[in-house]
Amino acid sequence: MNKLDNLSKASAGKTKISKQDGKWLASDPASLESVLTAIEKANSWSQGKNALVAIFSALLKN
Amino acid sequence: MPYLAYDPASGEIVGAVQDSPEWAGNKAAMGFTVLETPMMAEIAGSYVADGAVTPKTGVALAPDKSQILADGLDQAVVSVTVEGPQPPASIELLVGGQSEVVALSSGGGSLSPVSALTPCRVVVQLADGITFRAEPVIIEAVSHE
Numbered sequence: 668m669n670k671l672d673n674l675s676k677a678s679a680g681k682t683k684i685s686k687q688d689g690k691w692l693a694s695d696p697a698s699l700e701s702v703l704t705a706i707e708k709a710n711s712w713s714q715g716k717n718a719l720v721a722i723f724s725a726l727l728k729n
Numbered sequence: 730m731p732y733l734a735y736d737p738a739s740g741e742i743v744g745a746v747q748d749s750p751e752w753a754g755n756k757a758a759m760g761f762t763v764l765e766t767p768m769m770a771e772i773a774g775s776y777v778a779d780g781a782v783t784p785k786t787g788v789a790l791a792p793d794k795s796q797i798l799a800d801g802l803d804q805a806v807v808s809v810t811v812e813g814p815q816p817p818a819s820i821e822l823l824v825g826g827q828s829e830v831v832a833l834s835s836g837g838g839s840l841s842p843v844s845a846l847t848p849c850r851v852v853v854q855l856a857d858g859i860t861f862r863a864e865p866v867i868i869e870a871v872s873h874e
Contacts, residue, residue, distance in 0.1 A: 681849065681850070682825045682849045682850060682851055683825075684824060684825035684826070684827055684851060685827070686827070686829075686841065689841055689842075690804065690841055690842045690843075690844055691824050691825070691827075691829075691840075691841055691842065691843040691844070691851070692801065692844055692845070692846060693825060693843065693844070693845040693846070693849050693851045693870060694845060694846040694847040694849060695847050695848060695849035698847040698848055698849065699847075700799070700846070700847040700848065700872070701846075701847050
């Protein structure tokens with residue numbers, strides 16, 4: 668296990684990254700901003716619950 | 730006599746030892762190729778190509794900024810420079826674990842811009858750490874509020 672592997676694993680679990688319009692767009696699904704956005708977007712109890720489940724699943728996975 | 734063991738498929742050096750035929754025998758039994766070398770190899774900076782210990786090609790990764798605002802607009806651009814007289818036409822980098830092949834012109838090129846929607850850290854590093862060597866780059870996205 669070298670330094671690169673360690674860094675890669677450290678970042679891979681927390682940062683979600685995808686390419687859009689020729690640009691890398693990163694986010695942390697467990698960040699406060701992501702949590703608030705997911706809950707704000709929810710317009711029913713079920714959607715809010717699903718958002719929270721997704722958030723805590725991401726946290727537990729990390 | 731120093732011994733060096735490497736993966737015959739990739740050329741990655743997996744270990745080196747001074748004067749231990751037993752160690753060499755064990756590594757060979759594990760499927761690695763063992764070389765007797767005149768002097769101890771600098772393992773981290775070398776690999777084996779065509780049976781010869783070869784220094785890794787140096788690559789410089791340089792972001793124009795290491796910190797960006799997590800607003801989806803601010804962005805960092807990482808420039809890539811491959812050392813040596815005959816640099817490749819392209820090089821594969823990993824951006825947060827995702828692959829991008831960067832086209833090079835005279836050894837130089839640029840990664841696609843990196844931006845972020847939330848605070849996070851993005852690691853940019855070489856996909857091939859066996860034949861190339863470079864310090865990874867970390868871009869930190871910080872809250873814009």
